[in-house]
Amino acid sequence: MKLVIAIVQDEDSIDVTEALTEEDYRVTKLATTGGFLKSGNTTLMVGIEEEKVQAVIDIIKNICKKRKETIVTSSAFGGNEGGYTQQYPIQVDVGGATIFVIDVDQFVKI
Template sequence: MKIVFAIIHSDDSVNVTEELTLNHFSVTKLATTGGFMRKGNTTLMIGTEEERVEEAITIIKTECGKRKQVMYNMPYTENAPPGNCTVIPVTIDVGGAVIFVVDVDRYEKV
C-alpha cells in the first residue's frame, strides 16, 4: 500500500480530483498555502496499491500542465508619496505538481 501526496495549484484541483475519482482512486483534498508566492495550493492524499501509483501520477501530470501567469507586484519604497507607486508585471510559471510517494505501514478503514 502507498500514499501519494500531490501538491497542486488550486485552479487544477477540480479537474484532478474528478479524473482520479473517475478512475476509482480515493482522494482526500486539503487546502494548503505555498511558501514562495503565498498562494493557495491543494494537497491531495491518494491511498492506492503499489501497482496503481504510476497510473495516479500520470493522471496528475496530465491534468496539471504548467502555464504562464502574469502577476502585478507593487514594490515597496520607503519614501514614496502615497498613491505614487509603479506596478510591475511579472510573468511566473504556475501549474505542475510536487508529488511524494510514501509506504504505508498500516491501513484500516473503519
C-alpha cells in the first residue's frame, strides 16, 4: 500500500480531485498555504495499491501544468521612513505539483 501526497495550486485542485474520483480513487483534500508566494494551495492524499501509483501521478501531471503569473511587488527606496515605495510587476512560475509517495504499513477504514 502507498500514500500519494500531492501539493497542487488551488486553481488546479478541483480538476485533479474530479479526475481522480472519476477513476475511482478516493481523495482526501487539505487546504494548505505555500511559503513562497503565500498563496493558497491544496494537499491531496490518495491511498492506493503500489501498481496504481504511476496512474495517479499521470493524472496529476496531466492537469497541473507550470505557467507564468504576474505579481506586483514593492521595493523601498531611501533606506529610512522618508523614502518611498515603488511597485513593479514581476513574472513568476506557478503551478505544477509536488508529489510524495510514501509506504504505508497499515490502512484501516472504519
